């Protein structure tokens with residue numbers, strides 16, 4: 318290092334030493350001013366909070382002390398508080414039940430059949446078009462329905478049968494609303510084939526799939542079918558008219 322630069326360095330050092338006290342005092346002043354402006358000043362925040370676990374002075378802690386929560390206690394009476402709690406619980410329970418009911422109701426409404434589907438679910442049959450001793454097959458809800466206009470002899474034969482000895486015991490009067498009209502689902506109770514009318518050993522229906530025989534009341538008499546032919550819902554709203562479904 319040359320002589321002039323050595324002199325410059327020593328001059329700067331000297332000047333720094335001279336100015337250090339002034340710099341320190343100005344830094345302290347700035348720090349003091351900042352602390353006064355800060356909302357988190359330690360001296361004030363500690364003074365405002367007193368832990369409930371402190372006993373006596375601030376530094377004396379004891380975890381066995383039961384804190385006094387008095388200032389958090391409700392100013393209302395016990396009965397008033399209970400009434401308020403019951404009211405809140407009851408209100409929320411009621412609202413929850415209402416929401417659940419509406420949800421279930423919406424679900425059921427969406428799942429239920431619409432008006433046009435319900436209209437198709439019923440079939441009207443003009444009985445005047447079916448002569449005595451004849452069968453017709455009506456399609457209802459995708460299934461065949463047998464309608465038989467029975468003769469007086471057939472009715473007598475069906476009623477005289479000793480039904481208690483049958484595989485699926487059922488008197489003829491339990492299977493018809495009017496003795497001359499026999500209405501049944503045309504689905505074999507064995508495996509679901511469609512039996513043939515006016516066939517079989519009993520003058521009723523015969524299922525060719527596995528050889529089940531049904532009598533003139535649609536009761537199973539022979540073969541593997543376990544049950545009588547099923548009776549659907551039907552009614553006679555007026556003379557000469559039948560509604561199935």
Ligand code: FES
Nearest residue numbers: 505507508524527
């Ligand atoms: S389906 Fe009719 S007898 Fe088997």
